[in-house]
Amino acid sequence: MVTDRDRRPAGILAALILACLPAASIAQQSAVPVIAGQNPGYDACGTVGVVRGLDPQGGDGFLAVRAGPSSNYAMLDKVYNGYLLNICDQRGQWLGVVYSHETQDCGVGTPWPRAAAYNGPCNSGWVFRKYVADYAG
Incomplete structure (x- = not known):
């Protein structure tokens, strides 16, 4: 017969595992x-930036595109020095960007009737502002 005293260690172990789950799954946060x-009356993404300042020899050589405005979010893609990014959103030191690896019209160069989450045809995500310089806008 199993008593409550026998179940106690298993319950404590289960509680410890559950307490550790949020820390282990930070990169699994919902995308932002x-x-x-x-800005009504202006292009949907009013500024174009260029990726610059990455060190391909001594550093990573790429700028991570993330699912949200923090390094705690999952990495979706990589962009490199010279890539052009349409800057649409900002949260602190993070820029919400829309970009294409080809020369594709992303549909953000004209005004939109209202603010909305970007959903294609190009890529979108969040990059750290330090490595993006103003290009136009």
């Missing part, structure tokens, strides 16, 4: 959408 069209 990039919102375009926040």
